[in-house]
Amino acid sequence: MNNKNMESFEEIMKQNERRVHYHIHRLNLSDPHKEYFQEGLCAMWNAYENYDPDKGTMATYFNYTIRNRLVDLARKQGRENSNQLKAFKEIKKHAVDGNKVMxxxxxxxxxxxxxxxxxxxxxxxxxxxxxxxxxxxxxxxxxxxxxxxxxxxxxxxxxxxxxxxxxxxxxxxxxxxxxxxxxxxxxx
The missing domain is CATH 1.10.10 (Arc Repressor Mutant, subunit A)
Structure with a gap:
């Protein structure tokens, strides 16, 4: 980020905050605790820090980075939920057999x-x-x-x-x- 003409991140964030919301909505993610939004902002910060103007537009790079980071987080949480579900089913399987408790x-x-x-x-x-x-x-x-x-x-x-x-x-x-x-x- 040696380019002195680059805008500050605060300005970039204000201009592109809706971009994060767009990807959350587009990926159909529920975000009651704003986890995905925070992850999107972190992705935007990383994209801002690593942006190379010679490789394309900043907006395209933001979209790519934010979307992929949100997909990664959703997959990670899906794996965690799946593991919890397996554990719960295993407990239930050992504890209950039909209507009779083993x-x-x-x-x-x-x-x-x-x-x-x-x-x-x-x-x-x-x-x-x-x-x-x-x-x-x-x-x-x-x-x-x-x-x-x-x-x-x-x-x-x-x-x-x-x-x-x-x-x-x-x-x-x-x-x-x-x-x-x-x-x-x-x-x-």
Missing amino acids: RAEGSSNIVSVTENMDYSEQKLWEIIKQELTDNQWKWVYYYIIGRMKIKEIAKQEATTEEAVKSWGKQARKKLRNKDLLKRLGLFG
């Missing part, structure tokens, strides 16, 4: 179950936990993750089996929520 013989040791979870699995469960009441989370934690029986949970929590079943019914209802499923990457 339990190891005499297994009520939850610590051993959660120790084997990787970070993405723990992150999914943390998101789920935020959506549930304490009792609903107890049902998920003990019944699904810990593979405990309803009777064991009721005894441990000093309540009735009917209360534990009610926790489970309400938890399942919340877990079917489409907004939650979208956040977990389980629903398109």
Whole structure:
């Protein structure tokens, strides 16, 4: 950028800010947290810094750089969502078989179950936990993750089996929520 006739980046950004929005819209990207917009601005900055006037117009170079950076970010996030979905499905596969929960013989040791979870699995469960009441989370934690029986949970929590079943019914209802499923990457 030795050319003294070049405009400052602030001026370039003001003139081309809509270009970033255009590519976000064109690629049909949802950007509630302005991640893609920030990535587009970074791409514009890199394009501004690396621009060589002998190779073409600045606008074309901006379009190329911004679009490709946004596509890269979308692919990266898609891979992350896919990995989280696989982890969630794996958990679900091991925890539930149809309507019956698979339990190891005499297994009520939850610590051993959660120790084997990787970070993405723990992150999914943390998101789920935020959506549930304490009792609903107890049902998920003990019944699904810990593979405990309803009777064991009721005894441990000093309540009735009917209360534990009610926790489970309400938890399942919340877990079917489409907004939650979208956040977990389980629903398109």
